[in-house]
Amino acid sequence: MTEKAQLLERIREVVESLADCPEDSSAPLDVDSLTLVQIVEELEVVFDIRVRPSDVVPDNFASLAALAAYVGARI
Amino acid sequence: MKIFRPGDLGVGVRIASTGICVPPRTITNAELVAAGCPLSEAEILKLSGIEERHHVDQEATSDLAVAACRQALARAEVSPELVDRLILGTVSPDHMSPSAACFAQAELGLGQTPVFDITASCSAFVYALDIGARSIATGDQAVLAVAADVRSKFIDPEDRATSALFGDGAGAALLRPGPVGTGLLGVGLLADGRGARSVYVPAGGSREPASPQTVAQGRHVIHMEEGPKVYLAAVEGMLGTGEALLEAFSMSWEDIDLVVPHQPNKRILDRISRLARIDPDKIIVNITRYGNMSGASCAVALEEALRERATEGQRILVLAAGAGYTAGAALLQVDAELLAASRLAK
Numbered sequence: 001m002t003e004k005a006q007l008l009e010r011i012r013e014v015v016e017s018l019a020d021c022p023e024d025s026s027a028p029l030d031v032d033s034l035t036l037v038q039i040v041e042e043l044e045v046v047f048d049i050r051v052r053p054s055d056v057v058p059d060n061f062a063s064l065a066a067l068a069a070y071v072g073a074r075i
Numbered sequence: 076m077k078i079f080r081p082g083d084l085g086v087g088v089r090i091a092s093t094g095i096c097v098p099p100r101t102i103t104n105a106e107l108v109a110a111g112c113p114l115s116e117a118e119i120l121k122l123s124g125i126e127e128r129h130h131v132d133q134e135a136t137s138d139l140a141v142a143a144c145r146q147a148l149a150r151a152e153v154s155p156e157l158v159d160r161l162i163l164g165t166v167s168p169d170h171m172s173p174s175a176a177c178f179a180q181a182e183l184g185l186g187q188t189p190v191f192d193i194t195a196s197c198s199a200f201v202y203a204l205d206i207g208a209r210s211i212a213t214g215d216q217a218v219l220a221v222a223a224d225v226r227s228k229f230i231d232p233e234d235r236a237t238s239a240l241f242g243d244g245a246g247a248a249l250l251r252p253g254p255v256g257t258g259l260l261g262v263g264l265l266a267d268g269r270g271a272r273s274v275y276v277p278a279g280g281s282r283e284p285a286s287p288q289t290v291a292q293g294r295h296v297i298h299m300e301e302g303p304k305v306y307l308a309a310v311e312g313m314l315g316t317g318e319a320l321l322e323a324f325s326m327s328w329e330d331i332d333l334v335v336p337h338q339p340n341k342r343i344l345d346r347i348s349r350l351a352r353i354d355p356d357k358i359i360v361n362i363t364r365y366g367n368m369s370g371a372s373c374a375v376a377l378e379e380a381l382r383e384r385a386t387e388g389q390r391i392l393v394l395a396a397g398a399g400y401t402a403g404a405a406l407l408q409v410d411a412e413l414l415a416a417s418r419l420a421k
Contacts, residue, residue, distance in 0.1 A: 033236060033302035034122055040303060041342065050350060053307040 007075075008068045014042045015064060025064040036061065043067070049074045076319050079205055080261040081212050088208045089258030090407065091153070091251040092416040093378040094146025096139045096223075097244045097365060098131045104239065111233040119239045124341020128242030128366030130227040135169040137178035139245035139371075140223035144183055147219065147247040150416040155183050159215035161190040162206050164199025164222040164370045166398070167229060168192055171279065175223070196274070197337045197397025198264070198312075199224075199370025200246060200377075204393075204405050205262040207250040221247040222370030229276055231296040240340070241297070242366030246374020253410070260406045263320040270308060270400035274299045305398075309339050310346050312396030316404040317351075321392070324406060328353050332389035333380050337396060338362035338372040347394075359384070369397070377407075381417035385409045 001009070008025055015021045018038050019031045031039065039061075040051045049071065060070040081088045104116040104126065112119070119125060131139070140163055148155060161176055161183075168175035176190035195202040200222035207220035223245035232238050250259065276297055278289035289295060299305055313336055321327060334357050336344055341362050348355045359376045368375060373395050380391060389409045396402040 036303045037306050037342070038122075040307070041346065044346075045349070051307060053304045053311060056301075056303045056307060 004068070004072065007072055008064060010046070011043070011067050011071060012064055014046055015039060015067070018042065021064065025068070027063060029061065029063055043071060047071050047075050076263050076265040076316060078261055078263040078320060078323050079208060080323065081208055082255050082260065084212050085255060086212045087253040087255040087258055088211045088250055089253030089410060090413055091249045092147045092151035092413065093249075093374070093381060094143040094148070094150065094247045095245065095375045095378045096142035096146070097375065098129045098134060098139065100130055100132055101127045102130050103127050107232070107239050112238045113233060113235045114239055122342070123239060124362055125239060125366045126363045129244065131225050131243050134225070135175075136165050136167050136223045136225045136245075137169050137175040137182065139225065139243065140165075140175065140179045140221045140247070141182045143223065143245040143247035144179065144219050144221060147249040150419050151249050151251075153217055153249060155185050158185050158188050158217050158219055160188060160207070160210050161185060161219045162193060162203040162221065163190065164193045164195055164203045165224055166194055166196050166199070166369060167225045195370070195397060195401045196399055197339065197367070197369050197372065198395040198399075198401035198403045199397070200374040201262060201393060201395045201403030201405050202264060202401070204248065204250070204259065205264055205403065207248070208259055208262055211250050211252055216252060218250040219247055220250055221245065222374045224369035224371055226297065226367075226369050229296050231293055234296070236299045236302050237297050240367045242368045244365060244368035244371040244375055246371045246378060248374065248377070257408045257410055260408055261320060261323060262403065262405045263316050263323070264403040265312075265316060265401070267400045270304075270398075273301050273305050273308070273400070274398035306340065306343060308400050309337075309343050309396040310350065312400060312402030313337065313347060313394035313404070314351055316402045317392055317394050320404040320406055330390060331392045332357065333384055333391045334358045334394065335373055335376045335380050335391055336394040338365065338376060339367050378417065381409065381414060385414060387411045387414060
């Protein structure tokens with residue numbers, strides 16, 4: 001499995017522990033604001049990153065693939 | 076960020092005493108759920124860390140502010156006639172006008188002392204400390220810096236984002252001149268108006284006057300439009316102002332003995348501890364019992380820190396962030412007289 005695939009899989013595990021997750025990593029993530037906050041917190045702990053307010057935009061959080069791209073650029 | 080250090084002017088400012096007022100009626104998570112909160116009791120606790128909060132019955136904001144001020148004055152043994160200024164931070168004044176401070180002034184018997192409200196949301200107490208410190212530095216001898224809010228009257232009980240969060244309360248600090256280099260060492264403030272609509276009460280002001288339509292549309296209650304951004308901005312605000320103020324004093328988090336943060340959400344306090352690597356035991360937490368009391372949160376937490384945890388000479392860093400956005404930090408070195416006043420049973 002490539003590093004990119006491993007990262008995507010790890011992010012899927014994080015999101016699945018908090019919300020329903022689509023099989024297709026490009027499909028929209030349908031989470032409310034409270035769940036989104038929990039996802040942010042968990043990603044920060046798991047990947048030792050810091051999410052800034054300006055990072056919380058659809059481009060970064062719209063799908064699992066988008067999340068993987070965002071996190072990948074920060075680790 | 077703007078930082079004020081009284082020592083730079085060769086003057087000293089101290090907090091002579093504090094006072095608080097939290098209304099006696101408690102509201103449990105079960106009661107909120109019964110009133111229509113769309114979260115379960117378990118969800119409220121998990122997402123916010125709040126077990127209960129206090130709401131007023133008939134009281135208004137100035138009533139809570141008066142009680143807190145009376146306690147601060149009694150503890151410092153200062154009569155109301157000696158107060159030179161009262162600064163009341165609130166986003167829930169008794170009426171749109173005049174200021175809640177005017178109502179408080181009459182009730183306290185302050186004579187014709189100048190009084191005014193400031194609006195800095197959950198940063199109100201730190202903003203009031205800043206203005207109060209500047210007043211002392213320019214000649215005032217006794218200044219009341221108060222934060223008081225009755226947010227319970229502006230909540231939609233069925234709103235998922237806000238219905239469980241808010242409690243009512245007030246906290247006051249009496250500021251007086253003191254020795255240079257101790258007491259209230261410095262205050263830093265900032266604001267970012269780009270976040271002005273992130274948490275706000277839309278109707279009732281000049282942009283959108285109150286009408287039957289605005290009430291029917293629920294625009295007279297708190298709207299939190301972008302919860303995750305508000306959550307992250309609160310942490311950034313508190314950490315950023317804290318770090319900047321510490322840097323101004325060539326200090327680091329290790330030099331701080333107690334951290335007294337605004338209490339918007341327990342998860343926010345945990346995140347602050349994690350990101351800044353602050354020992355969680357140093358952080359004063361009272362949100363479990365009081366909820367988010369807006370500007371009063373860190374004022375009440377400061378009183379608890381002084382009454383139950385602090386020792387002479389310790390450094391306390393007060394952190395706040397709120398709607399607007401606003402943020403601020405205040406650095407305090409505890410003196411023996413303040414400790415003694417805090418532990419009086421008045």
